[in-house]
Amino acid sequence: MQRMKEPGADVDEKLARLVAELRRRGYRVTAQRLAIARIVFQTIKQHPSFMQIVEAVRKSMPSISPSTIYNNLQLLEQLGFIKSFDVAGETRYDEAKPHVNIVCIDRGEIVDLEDEQATRFIEEIAKKYGMKVREVVVEAFCSEDSSEGASGPG
Template sequence: MEQQTPLNILKEKGYRLTPQRIEVVKLVLEKLEKKEHPTFNDILNEVKSKMPSISASTVYNILKLLEDNGVIVSFEHNGRTYYDKVEPHINVVCADTGKVLDIYNEKILEELRNAGVVPTSVVVKAICGK
């Protein structure tokens, strides 16, 4: 049985695997594996360094396609869109440092489930200090 990779998911749903889609998916997966939370601009700038002719709207549309197909999730903070893995966890956005931390707290996630909420990611804004 073939593993359900993001590219396989798109291909099975009838989307063409264009060089642009492949590059954006590859980049996003690399950043998420490193537990980074890339912003739209992070992704756009890095993809443009490899594919100078790619447009911002193409990158945006690819990210939207990935989100619409359950490959990634996004959240907003201070006018920036961050992208993340689809897995139950808490994103702590540090207002003072700008960092985003992943917290896995089953007790909190279970309380959400008990309230009828199925969390894919929860965003908490905090002061984290140095």
């Protein structure tokens, strides 16, 4: 029987991996860096924007600068913990593992599609074209009333 993980266990595991990786690569492990990473790891399933992350971090560290947060997000991406992608001109953050994101154009929502079919699709693309798939984004109209004209011209 598999044990249920405590809420936050994944976040703690990611933080432990991050600390090890920072030390291995010679980066300092600071309270600010860990606070930013904790917020990102806690909210990553919601695909937070930069400003959402800034607001969340500033609840516990009001004087932290946006540039410090930005630089740490860049580092988290460089280390392979997260990835950034663009939705309607806004940078959003997501888990680094390959998966399919469905972007609801009309609602501004982002949904992770993590099932066997999506995984096979990503693996087939990688194998067929000899690529390492970073992300697959599907843009869709998600409201019933948005379907009119959704197919576009031609």
